[in-house]
Amino acid sequence: MAFEKVRDAMLATDSELVVKEINAELAKGADPKAIFDVLTDAMGEIGDLFSEMKMFLPEVMLATEAMNEAFAILGAEMQKQDQAIENLGTVVIGTVKGDVHTVGKDMVTGTLNTAGFKVFDIGIDSSPQDFVEIAEREGADIIGLSALMTATMPSQKDVIEFLESKGIREKYKVLVGGGVVTQEWADEIGADGYSKDAVGAVDVAKRLVGR
Ligand code: B12
Known part of the structure; x- marks a missing residue:
């Protein structure tokens, strides 16, 4: 398996070792x-x-660290x-109401x-x-909503409804994700984009800003 030592260090939740193994791989020319x-897996x-x-x-x-x-x-x-690296656009991202992941x-x-996005992380x-x-305030292009629990998925919908109630839904692209979230859910609540992971989120965000 590729980068097995990095994986093992991560599963051992040993950040020093993780850093050491990553640096060793990068020195060998590995693709970051x-x-x-x-690491995501x-x-x-x-x-x-x-x-x-x-x-x-x-x-x-420790693993988070x-x-x-x-x-x-x-x-x-x-x-x-x-x-x-150019500025691709501005993203405001956060974990939705009721959710602390x-x-x-x-x-x-x-x-x-x-x-290359300018990202404002508003927390949990x-x-x-x-x-x-x-x-x-920041003139965002994209609003990113993370929800990890079935109980907090509706909070993503609440944000979209709030935008609609203010008459500003069209000003923003809404990007949703998080463990329990699916493309079907994204479609159901009228979100503009969904990605199952952090690497895919970049492609979707680029598409949303027309890049
Ligand atoms: C760590 C963890 C916690 C930690 C959080 C610490 C922290 N600082 O984040 C603590 C202990 C605090 C916690 C608390 C709780 N948790 Co918890 N937790 C987890 C756990 C084990 C890992 C989550 C995680 O970090 N995953 C790793 C990351 C990398 O994955 P990810 O978040 O899904 O993110 C990826 C994608 O989803 C995507 N993504 C994420 N966000 C976004 C946003 C956008 C815009 C996009 C495009 C993509 C995207 O990209 C990411 C990277 O690839 C999961 C179980 C699991 N297997 O996931 C349960 C889990 C999410 N928790 C759960 C529950 C129920 C709770 C509690 C209610 C537990 C309790 N009974 O007290 C509380 C709720 C607190 C609250 N109000 O939020 C459940 C949810 C079940 C459900 N379906 O509703 C899970 C699934 C565990 C389970 N199997 O029961 N939890």
């Missing part, structure tokens, strides 16, 4: 995006282990390789940033008012 994919595995109670919260938190450190290195490397949203923030448990206030 491919390493990122392996490892994070998914960690999520499953947590759900099965084979891993506990402190370890999940390791992921952030890894992303700082990989993001810088990806930026170095993508020569002319950060990891996936942080990863999407990272990939969009690296690709964000209300429709929070999203719209910042989007209006």
Whole structure:
């Protein structure tokens, strides 16, 4: 398996080792995006282990930290390789009302940033008012909504309805995602885009701004 040592270090939630193994792979000329994919899968595995109670919260938190450190290195490397980084547009992203899951949203923030979007991360448990206030203030092109639970998926719909009630729905492209979210749900609530992961989110966001 490619980058097995990176994966193992991530599953061991050892951020120092993760950083060391990533640097070793990059020194050999590895593609940072491919390493990122392996880390994303490892994070998914960690999520499953947590759900099965084979891993506990402190370890999940360590894994989150390791992921952030890894992303700082990989993001810088990806930026170095993508020569002319231009501003592709502005994104306001957050985890919706009632939901405190950060990891996936942080990863999407990272990939969009690296690709050349200006990203405003408004954090977790964000209300429709929070999203719209910042989007209006920053002149956003895209509003990104992360929801990890069945119970908080309707909060994505609330943001769209809030935009409609203010008569500004057409000003923004709404991009949705998060563990439980599907393309069908995105269609049902009238979102403009959906991606199942952080790397795919870049392609969808580019399409939404006509790039
Ligand atoms: C870590 C975790 C927590 C941590 C969160 C810590 C943190 N800082 O984020 C803590 C312990 C706090 C937590 C709490 C809870 N959790 Co929790 N949690 C998880 C867990 C294990 C991992 C989530 C994660 O980080 N995944 C890894 C990332 C990389 O994946 P991701 O978030 O899906 O993101 C990817 C894509 O979805 C996408 N994406 C994400 N956001 C966006 C946004 C856009 C715009 C786009 C385009 C794409 C995109 O890109 C990402 C990268 O590829 C999942 C189980 C799992 N297997 O996922 C449960 C899970 C999400 N939690 C769950 C539940 C129920 C809860 C609690 C209610 C638990 C409880 N009983 O107390 C609380 C709720 C708190 C709240 N109000 O939000 C359930 C939800 C079930 C459901 N279907 O509704 C899950 C699925 C566990 C389970 N199987 O039961 N949780």
